[in-house]
Amino acid sequence: MAEMPVTFGNVLKACERIAPYLNRTPVFTCSTADEIAGRKLFFKAENLQKTGSFKARGALNAILLAKERKPTVAGIVTHSSGNHGQAVAWASKRVNLPSYVVVPAMAPASKKTAIRGYGAQLIECGSKPSDRYEACDKLQAEKDLEMVPPFDHPDVIAGQGSIAVELLDQVPDLDAIMVPISGGGMASGIAIAAKHMKPDIKVFVVSPQGKLLTDCFKSGQRLWPNPPEYLNTTADAIRLQQLGHLTFNILSQLAEKDAFEMSDEEMIQGVKFIMHRMKLVVEMAAGASVAAVLSDRMKSLDPAIKKVGVILCGGNIDLDNLPW
Amino acid sequence: MAEMPVTFGNVLKACERIAPYLNRTPVFTCSTADEIAGRKLFFKAENLQKTGSFKARGALNAILLAKERKPTVAGIVTHSSGNHGQAVAWASKRVNLPSYVVVPAMAPASKKTAIRGYGAQLIECGSKPSDRYEACDKLQAEKDLEMVPPFDHPDVIAGQGSIAVELLDQVPDLDAIMVPISGGGMASGIAIAAKHMKPDIKVFVVSPQGKLLTDCFKSGQRLWPNPPEYLNTTADAIRLQQLGHLTFNILSQLAEKDAFEMSDEEMIQGVKFIMHRMKLVVEMAAGASVAAVLSDRMKSLDPAIKKVGVILCGGNIDLDNLPW
Numbered sequence: 174m175a176e177m178p179v180t181f182g183n184v185l186k187a188c189e190r191i192a193p194y195l196n197r198t199p200v201f202t203c204s205t206a207d208e209i210a211g212r213k214l215f216f217k218a219e220n221l222q223k224t225g226s227f228k229a230r231g232a233l234n235a236i237l238l239a240k241e242r243k244p245t246v247a248g249i250v251t252h253s254s255g256n257h258g259q260a261v262a263w264a265s266k267r268v269n270l271p272s273y274v275v276v277p278a279m280a281p282a283s284k285k286t287a288i289r290g291y292g293a294q295l296i297e298c299g300s301k302p303s304d305r306y307e308a309c310d311k312l313q314a315e316k317d318l319e320m321v322p323p324f325d326h327p328d329v330i331a332g333q334g335s336i337a338v339e340l341l342d343q344v345p346d347l348d349a350i351m352v353p354i355s356g357g358g359m360a361s362g363i364a365i366a367a368k369h370m371k372p373d374i375k376v377f378v379v380s381p382q383g384k385l386l387t388d389c390f391k392s393g394q395r396l397w398p399n400p401p402e403y404l405n406t407t408a409d410a411i412r413l414q415q416l417g418h419l420t421f422n423i424l425s426q427l428a429e430k431d432a433f434e435m436s437d438e439e440m441i442q443g444v445k446f447i448m449h450r451m452k453l454v455v456e457m458a459a460g461a462s463v464a465a466v467l468s469d470r471m472k473s474l475d476p477a478i479k480k481v482g483v484i485l486c487g488g489n490i491d492l493d494n495l496p497w
Numbered sequence: 498m499a500e501m502p503v504t505f506g507n508v509l510k511a512c513e514r515i516a517p518y519l520n521r522t523p524v525f526t527c528s529t530a531d532e533i534a535g536r537k538l539f540f541k542a543e544n545l546q547k548t549g550s551f552k553a554r555g556a557l558n559a560i561l562l563a564k565e566r567k568p569t570v571a572g573i574v575t576h577s578s579g580n581h582g583q584a585v586a587w588a589s590k591r592v593n594l595p596s597y598v599v600v601p602a603m604a605p606a607s608k609k610t611a612i613r614g615y616g617a618q619l620i621e622c623g624s625k626p627s628d629r630y631e632a633c634d635k636l637q638a639e640k641d642l643e644m645v646p647p648f649d650h651p652d653v654i655a656g657q658g659s660i661a662v663e664l665l666d667q668v669p670d671l672d673a674i675m676v677p678i679s680g681g682g683m684a685s686g687i688a689i690a691a692k693h694m695k696p697d698i699k700v701f702v703v704s705p706q707g708k709l710l711t712d713c714f715k716s717g718q719r720l721w722p723n724p725p726e727y728l729n730t731t732a733d734a735i736r737l738q739q740l741g742h743l744t745f746n747i748l749s750q751l752a753e754k755d756a757f758e759m760s761d762e763e764m765i766q767g768v769k770f771i772m773h774r775m776k777l778v779v780e781m782a783a784g785a786s787v788a789a790v791l792s793d794r795m796k797s798l799d800p801a802i803k804k805v806g807v808i809l810c811g812g813n814i815d816l817d818n819l820p821w
Contacts, residue, residue, distance in 0.1 A: 199523070225776060448778045451545075452544040454776040454777065454778055455776075492772055492819075492821075
């Protein structure tokens with residue numbers, strides 16, 4: 174196995190570093206879901222995390238480390254109209270740093286309001302991915318800011334890994350974990366921590382359709398078309414087609430090669446199942462991992478996989494525009 | 498104070514009796530809500546209770562006691578198209594008794610499905626309140642069943658009181674509790690337990706508009722028109738205008754005389770606040786108590802009321818027909 178850009182030691186230090194600020198999120202069970210899946214399921218409620226998603230973990234770890242390494246850092250910058258933007262805004266405020274979040278001008282007003290609500294300065298840019306990077310670079314240079322990217326960064330990955338450390342403390346004998354995936358930061362952190370703590374555990378990633386992950390993992394090649402594309406899905410938190418470079422390297426080695434791909438309709442049914450049965454509000458990305466464990470393919474998995482963790486990654490869904 | 502039909506001792510015994518079957522529901526806090534209310538709020542998540550509402554507590558206590566008193570009891574009967582019907586079905590199954598739930602034929606199919614799903618036999622009746630009672634009486638006589646009414650029964654009230662015992666164990670120094678009210682079973686149980694444990698605590702009841710509770714409490718008279726009417730509200734779990742006879746007697750003595758009355762719009766905003774900020778699915782009745790603590794009247798209450806419990810009574814809301 175090639176050397177990893179993030180070690181289990183990094184994850185453990187991240188756990189310690191961020192614990193004073195964050196929720197240890199609870200784990201829920203549901204006998205109806207167990208019957209459908211034919212296994213015991215353990216739902217990790219990251220929708221109850223600060224800012225409504227797991228993103229607070231990685232953002233906070235990266236920001237605390239930035240300040241540790243350079244105590245005079247003037248502030249934090251990132252680009253994201255979604256959960257990562259809220260997480261950076263929230264985490265920066267916790268450590269008394271100003272934050273600047275670059276958002277496409279066309280992003281929904283509700284998302285802009287949420288990011289401002291957590292205390293960030295919002296910088297609007299054009300709609301091309303390159304517009305975001307240019308705006309970030311300009312701000313970073315002008316104001317001497319630290320950039321905290323959404324997933325392809327060792328400190329972000331280490332922070333997300335804290336999910337697995339908590340989950341395996343709460344349910345030590347898990348045989349597998351289902352993780353929704355977009356850029357791959359959460360899946361990478363979870364895989365590094367979980368495989369260290371329990372080498373036989375399987376980490377399955379779950380995405381919307383069209384992500385080509387199984388082919389990429391099996392060939393070990395980045396088969397995605399360039400420039401990077403968005404997937405055609407209503408699951409707005411997991412729309413990226415490509416993994417990052419660090420995350421692809423990590424997950425090619427540690428994740429199961431057969432990825433789950435779910436349709437919008439399956440993810441909607443996953444969200445409704447959790448809202449109806451568990452009374453938890455979850456977003457479409459969380460619906461993806463729920464859909465996976467309720468799917469026919471789940472039933473056909475190795476019966477030795479008896480206990481399965483399911484990451485409910487977030488709860489930031491627009492209640493006025495539910496996708497059903 | 499007149500003698501109570503339910504004692505704190507009854508409530509404590511109920512706690513012990515039902516604990517092996519039920520969830521000790523968690524308490525959530527929310528700094529944004531605290532800022533709006535100007536006090537510390539503690540939300541008791543009965544939406545995470547078995548069957549999705551607090552009703553499981555009272556129904557189970559009554560059914561366990563029925564079996565204790567008459568081990569040969571043939572089964573349980575009740576009338577309810579809502580949370581109490583589901584609770585009786587669920588609780589009967591836990592103690593291996595058949596259950597019969599009388600439901601108006603015109604009740605929504607989703608509610609009938611839920612009651613059947615918990616294992617009850619569904620008996621359809623006409624739409625008048627008297628149709629329900631007649632159907633119940635007939636079944637009870639024919640099959641030698643025990644009737645478990647939705648609220649006006651000492652064992653049901655004692656079971657609901659367990660909410661307050663738990664909540665004051667979780668947050669011992671509460672100054673007040675906000676309780677949604679329909680027939681008054683939950684408010685009565687909570688008032689009996691809370692006032693015993695902490696005599697200075699205030700129990701505020703919250704209802705949809707038109708319930709006339711403040712006038713009834715202040716005059717000590719049942720001022721409601723007869724035959725009993727339903728309130729004009731979308732909060733389907735708290736539509737009754739009248740309290741029961743036991744519950745009116747209890748609450749006239751123990752509840753604050755100034756009841757809160759909330760509009761549908763305020764309850765909707767309450768539900769959306771909890772779903773958006775706390776990521777919990779709650780029903781409109783729970784939205785009532787949330788709306789009360791977020792209201793202008795709350796701001797003007799005695800500043801000595803610093804810590805307030807808020808009962809999120811249930812989470813059974815129709816996701817395909819949300820009231821906004």
